[in-house]
Amino acid sequence: MNRRALIAGLITLASTRAAAHTPYGQWVVYRKKHLLIGAHRAEPATYEVAQKLVAVLARHLPKARSRIARAPTAGRLASLIGTDQLDVAVLSQADAIGMLTGRGEFSAYGQIPITVLARLETHLLVAHERFPARHARLVAAALHAGGMMKDRSQTTGVEIPWHPGSLIKTPSRS
Numbered sequence: 001m002n003r004r005a006l007i008a009g010l011i012t013l014a015s016t017r018a019a020a021h022t023p024y025g026q027w028v029v030y031r032k033k034h035l036l037i038g039a040h041r042a043e044p045a046t047y048e049v050a051q052k053l054v055a056v057l058a059r060h061l062p063k064a065r066s067r068i069a070r071a072p073t074a075g076r077l078a079s080l081i082g083t084d085q086l087d088v089a090v091l092s093q094a095d096a097i098g099m100l101t102g103r104g105e106f107s108a109y110g111q112i113p114i115t116v117l118a119r120l121e122t123h124l125l126v127a128h129e130r131f132p133a134r135h136a137r138l139v140a141a142a143l144h145a146g147g148m149m150k151d152r153s154q155t156t157g158v159e160i161p162w163h164p165g166s167l168i169k170t171p172s173r174s
Contacts, residue, residue: 034064034065034066034067035057035064035065035066035067035088035135035139036066036067036068036069036086036087036088037050037053037054037066037067037068037069037088037089037090037125038050038068038069038070038071038077038080038081038086038088038089038090039068039069039070039071039089039090040070040071040072040073040074040076040077041070041071041072041073042072042073042074043074043092043095045092045122045123046089046090046091046092046123047068047070049090049120049121049122049123050068050090051068052148053066053090053120053125053143053148054066054067054068056142056143056146056147056148057139057142057143057146059146060141060142060143060145060146061138061139061141061142064138064139064142069086073105074091074095074098074099074105074106075105075106075108075109077089077091077099078099078106078109078112079109081099081112081114081128082109082110082112084128084130087127087128087130087131088117088125088126088127088131088139089125089126089127090120090123090124090125090126091123091124091126092122092123092124093123093124093160096114096116096124096126096160097160099112099114099126100112100113100114100160112128113128113129113130114126114127114128114129114160115127115128115129115131115160115161115162115163115164115166116160116161116162116163116166117131117136117139117140117143117163117166118139118140118143118148118149118150118166119149119150120143120148120149120150121148121150124160125139125143126160127163129161129163131163131165132165133163133164133165134165135165136163136164136165136166137165137166139166140165140166140167
């Protein structure tokens, strides 16, 4: 076999596999145009919270063009966040701790460096630590204006760090 043909074949195979990783050619462009908020089917409440977030962001931060990206499980969200395909997700505190520590159902994905953007009524809005601070600041301000942010107190033994951009001054609520 010709050496050049072999190399060309390997390059074609590698590029085909890389292109197959994302099913949509425009997925990267879509992600840049929209703030995708992850939720998962294993816990339907995450979808309900995400719907409320999208409604508040539509009123207070329409340029974000927020949408919900629904995964089958919290583990799939960990995979998406860990591979830079998703930046923001609604999680229970237990799932957020599991994702951060890489324990339990999240052990297959390792530790995902997530931070808290907002403490909501029953869930957390988390983001990868690389989520831009200016975006975190805008999201936090919009959620505060929409009345969705709760106080910043942590009640677990595991400290989930706050995203530096989300540390806007908010009056405490009772």
